Amino acid sequence: PNYCSECLRHYIIILVALRCVIRHGGKIINGEKAPENSMKYMASVQNKKGRHVCGGFLITEDYVVTAAHCNEAIPTHVVLGNHNLKKGNHEKIDIEKKIKHESYRDVEHGNDIMLLKLSTKAQLGSNIQIIQLPHADMNLEENEVCQVAGWGSTGNLISPDELRVVDVSVINPQSCKEQWSPWLHLPDNAICAGGYGTKKGFCQGDSGGPLVCKGIAVGIVSFNKNFKCKYPDVPNVYMDISKYREWIDKILRTARHFN
Structure with a gap:
């Protein structure tokens, strides 16, 4: 019994240490304001107080992709159609259903993907568009330059109202x-x-x-290490969407069947 208790104690210490190392991803470091009329697929995932809690992206008129760990913030709706969350016209749509990957446990074990079924279809047009997903056999090239965007903090703990974007290399x-x-x-x-x-x-x-490469959403922002934002000593980690195409397509097919 003492041996088992000691093992459990060390296991808990290791788990706590890992959780201190890994941090959910997000703020855009050394980026710039996203150009107007770009990235029309971006979604601000918000809670009931109207606070931006996660990013996401529109893949059909009524489905947004985000990270599974974003469910911890209890999102209630998404905002589409505007780079500036405080100004201009935008479309607010309630979340009808949240579908986390069934194998998701926590970010360090992967499968950090979730679909948000919207209560009504987004009005696609000049400000709102969907983004293409990769084929299941996609292969990214090393050093390929891609973009990641968001409304997360820029390094001073203050979240900007305007969408920011930065180039990153695979x-x-x-x-x-x-x-x-x-x-x-x-x-x-x-x-x-x-x-x-x-x-x-x-x-x-x-x-x-x-994570957008050549106009295709290839990854989902998942985690990085500690709070080392400006000078990280390990790469940023995303979920590879191509490996989840079958899972996504099955959900979308089922939804169409019942509509």
Whole structure:
């Protein structure tokens, strides 16, 4: 019994240490204001107080993709159609249903993806558009330049009202695993981009937003290490959407069948 108790105590200490190392992703570091009339697929995922809690992106008229861990913030609605959350016209739509990946446990174990079924269809037009998802056999090239955007803090703990974007480069998967290996085994179906060796990437505040390469949403902002935003020593981690195409398509097919 004493041996088992001691094992459990050490296991709990390790779990707590890991949770201190890993932080949900998000704020855009060394980025700039997103150009007007760009990224029309971006969604601000908000709680009942109207506070922005996560990013997301529109993939059909009534489905938004975000990170599974964003459910911890109890989101109630999304805002579409405007880069500035405080000004201009935008469309607010309630979340009818939240569909987390059935294998999701926590960010360090991967499967950090969630679909938000909207209560009504978004009005696609000049300000709101959907974004294409990758094929299941997608292969990203090392050093390919992509973009990540969001309304998360810019480094001074103050969240901007205007959407910001930054270029990040895709990092070799094996190199990423090696950089993370002292702290955790990188989850399956992960993409690494930005962070390590650069001053560009995401940090806390805009989890769930897309990593966009050549106009396609290839990844979902998941986590980074500690709060090292300006000078991270490991890569930023995203979920690889191509590995979840079958899961996403099945949900969308089922929804169409019942409509």
